[in-house]
Amino acid sequence: MESNSLNPASLPSGTLIGRWRLLEQCGRGTFGVVYRAESVDGTQGVVALKLALHPGDARFVREAELLSRIHHPAVPRLLDHGQWQPREGASYAWLVMEWIEGAALYDWASAQRPSSRQVLHLLARVARALEATHAAGGIHRDVKGENIRVRSADGQPFLMDFGSGHFLGASTLTWDSWPPGTSAYRAPEAWGFVLGPGKPPPVPYAPGPADDVFALGITAYRLVTGKYPPSPHPRGEDAWLWHPEKLALWSASTHNARCVPELSALVSRMLSLQPEARGRAEEVAEALERAARKAGPEAEVPLFTGEEARPAGLFPPLQRVTVRPPPRAARWPGLVATSLGASLALGAGVLWSTRSFELPEQPHLAEGEEAKDGGTIAVGDTALTAPVAPERVPSMWPAIRAEVPPKPFPKQRRPNGEGRCSGKELVAINGGCWAKLLVELKDCDNMGGFVHKGVCYFPVWELQRPSTSGPANRDDAP
Structure with a gap:
């Protein structure tokens, strides 16, 4: 050819390509394609070669x-570029x-049914990988289950896909308000x-490093x-559920009684609203390792029996x-900002403030490639587990874009x-009210938006007002 x-x-x-001979394609992301390869002299064995789809990327x-x-044992070694x-x-x-032969984290857990102690050890190793990343002046920016691979040979986890990462001194490649990442794993301070x-x-x-720790908390919770x-x-x-009370x-143990309190408490710590309360990756790793050592025999019980209604498939939908919400309608978004503003003023109040337009309660996730593990825009070691898409000439923008529907949504x-x-x-637009978001079209789906005439829009929802009949019950207030 x-x-x-x-x-x-x-x-x-x-x-x-260089001194590497391609063997087969393993998967493809928005910006890159991954091949299994070997060195031409046969000395290196099988490796993962990631190739950009666009020139000059x-x-x-x-x-x-x-x-x-x-340089950390839980981060795949860079061999050449x-x-x-x-x-x-x-x-x-x-x-x-x-090359890391193994399964993505959530699929590994579904098949292996690990115990609380195994999960504590696993999370500690990933936290150590984040510690090494932060010590090198870097930020991963897309920590999630699909970017953690568990090696089949020994059950050791690896933090993968640094394509969304950044490091001190690196030039900024995009100037959107949202940096690369996955919306389901974004920290509260990013939303604020x-x-x-x-x-x-x-x-x-x-x-910053606290964003990576929060994303690890989301990963641990799921x-x-x-x-x-x-x-x-x-x-x-569900914004009212983030009230401290x-x-x-x-909590993790509330929704899985097999989860030991030590693990549940550390998951909650990583999900703290205040970044400083989460601790540095080093501190989180030490706490996880300490809990793994000190937890009792109940920590050996498998977290899953195999009979749970767990999300099915390699890339389950966002669940x-x-x-159960409190009976008072104060849980509605428009009222949360008022009732919680004072109690969360110490560092967390910014979470509840919004712009002059209403936003959807959850980011919209398009079906297909961008909906993997909560949506992604990373370069793509995740493609290692993704089925190869039909052949197509790469374009500068993702092919998946949700257009504004022909009629408004219910309650819009x-x-x-x-x-x-x-x-x-x-x-x-089309009988509904929409708010324009100033982002590039390539990021519209990941931001939960819909495209109309080359512009990204959010649907604006009606705010439901509480009933004024009957006295308010203070005990039910979030």
Whole structure:
């Protein structure tokens, strides 16, 4: 095959890239494709070669630099990197890492049914990987179950996919308010920064080590319960569950009685509203290791019996724990900001403030590639477990985009008799009221938006007001 006819998305077996010979394609993400490969001299064995789908993609260069700074047994070793030029004027970045044979975290747990002690050891090792990442001046920015692989040979976990990562001194590649990451794992302070009062922030939100720790907490919670915790989205219907007095309603041990208290408490700690309360990755790792040593014999009981209604499939849909809401309608988003503003003023109040338009209670997740593990925009070691998509020429934008539906959603705000929506920055589209979000179209799905005439929009929901009949019950207030 002529080199100028090679497409990075569908290279044949035997293609040479640097000193590596491709064996087979394993999967494909939005920005990269992963191949099994071997060294031409046969000395290295099977490796994972990740190749950019778009020429000049600086994400791969940044990922290679970050990986070269991290030296930890729970992070795949960077073996090589470079530029592939199939024709003049086109250069595609690539990098080679050690091959980790194993399953993604949630699938491993579903098959192996680990005990609380096993999970404590596993989370401690991942926390140590984050410690090494942060010590190198880096941030992972996309910690989640699909980016943690458990090696089949010895059950050791590995933190994968640093394609969304960043490190001190690296140039900013995008200037959207939202950095790369997965919406279901975003920390409360990220939601508060981007969706706070006033105009959109002039600079993107800058995740820190505490964001990685929070995402590890989300990962741990889903690992133990099989579902995501309530969303910290400030306009979410479950926002009241983040009140300090309500946290016990949805702790890990509440939804899985087999989870020992030591593990449940550490999961809750990682999910603290205040970043400083979570602790540094090093502190979290030490606490997990200490709990694994000191937990009693009940920590040996498998967390799952195999009869639970756990999400099925390699990439289960987004499911959250459910808690019976209080009878007072004060749990509705519009009232949460008022009733909780004072009690959460010490560092957490920003979570509940919103802009002048209403937002959906949960980020919308498109079906298919962008809905894996809560949605993703990472470069894609996750493609290692993804089925290979039908061959197509790569484009600069994801192919999956949800268009504004032809009619409004149930409970979506409607325009007035003049066809206008009350509220600043709201527009009427197809019989419903929508709020425009200033993000690139490639990020619209991941942000929970819908596309209309080349612009990303959020649906605006009607706020349900509490009944004024009967006295208020203070004990029911969130």
